[in-house]
Amino acid sequence: MRVLLADDDAERAGAVARVLAADPGLTVVRLTQGESLADAVASLAPDVVLVDMARPDRDALDGIRQLAALNARPVVLFVDEDDPAFMEEAIGAGVSSYNAIGMPPPDVKPILRAAVALFRRHQQAQDDLKQAENRLNERSVVDRAKALLIKQRRLSEPDAYKWLRRTAMSRGRRIVDVAGELIKEAEGNAG
Amino acid sequence: MSKPIRIGLLRLVDSAPIIVAAAHGLFRQQGIDVQISVEPSWSNIADKLTYGVLDAAVMLPPLALATCAGLRGPKARLVVPMSLSQGGNAIVASNQAAASLAAGGSQPRLGLLDWLRSRQTRPRFAVVHAFSTHNLLLRYWLASGGADPDRDIETVVIPPENVVEALAAETIAGFCAGAPWGDVAERLGAGRILIGTSAIWPFHPEKCLCVGEAWADANPDLLHHLLRAVLRAQISCDRPEEAPAIAALLADPDGLRLPEEASRAALPGGSGAELIRFHTREAWFPARAHALWFLGQLRRWGWLDERTDLNALAARVYRPDLLASAVEAEGLYPAAGLPALEGTAMLPMPDDEAFSPRNR
16 A cells, blocks of 8 residues: 655655555555645556645645646545544644545554654654643743843843742742743833 | 634735734634634645644635535535625736737737637636636636636636746736736736726625634634724724835734735735735625625536535625624614615626736
């Protein structure tokens, strides 16, 4: 069974391809960057197409049977009618799956399930990365605010931090927000 | 306040009523909280509405109907409580194609057909989705000129924001897409607008608001206030004096990032070849006659079989009854008078005589 994988995220696509390739019954073909999804379906004749839902060209597969030019290979969206929760999970993870029609329906759920798991893990990793970036960013904001306090109020570093903490607690705010406001204020005065 | 209402839309000028309602605080005035989700594809909108990941969306009416008819998989339960806009699409040809057509001289109707059939390979035309107003109007126009869209052209689906690039690269001979892309193609010299879709069917319905039936049933109050806010936004969107501010809003780098001048050209009072209308002539009314026209076209091309009861499907999906209380509360129309609007919904009819590219 041939699986076409349309995902421009090289790292994620690599992970999905590796996992699927472990099944000797599957051949995984990756869509090359810039190649049209509809053309690839026509030329590679996959049995299953896995598509990153962030791709705008996914619409090319919708209704392809109706538009089917003579050379096009019709595919239909895979939907598990008995398992709407799984469908929702796949949408949440951002991956959709299509089956070639005119042949016995392959058992694609395990394939889609594997893709969903990897897309989710990737999503989680992206979220973690973003959080880490935010934390780094927050740290530099707090550091700059401390430097300001040390300079303006002649506080020691531990006292500067205590001042930020106390102010945040008394206003029911986060330390980073108080620090950010302090910097903005100082910039406003300077400007 | 309850969970925000999740509304999906695409980067298009006719998404304006939702963007304007949010920016002008109209949702807040109605006491509702809305979360806008800019989606990359119509398929995402259809899938997310079907599985309740979105509560509402700016939608293509034929796609809403096709999704409910089971043309994308199992039959979904979606409803259309209001229409959002009329017109705004353009059929655009590459410079080379447009030049050949112009050379057709005194009989452009024959010119198009001759040109289509003189090509060694069938000219490729792009639409934004198989089940789009664009595709159905393009096919209707070609057929009324004697062409067979299944035989004389090849139809491909290309995202609206990529059609101009494809035209410039001559991967396609033409396209039918919504604003601002026809004007963008002309501005960049990539092609020429042959005809605006309002010349094919004056005041044709374009986008609708689509909501999950289960969500509509469970949240009648939220729906009422959502519809009121959008009805108000449509009035703003139809005022030429508001158009510059709306075009600027649509160009917001944190929002839809649409090209400002081309958007302005498509909004009421604009200089574009084809303008969008949002409110006048009851543009908000979700006429079942419109749904039936779209369904009739889907059947005409063999995509809907004879077993589907078109009247029943139109009645189940198009729900002017859900709009009645909002229209009355806004003082736009007496609720009791709404059904009578069906009588005029198809006037004027799609016009075969407007076919000629001369009449742009």
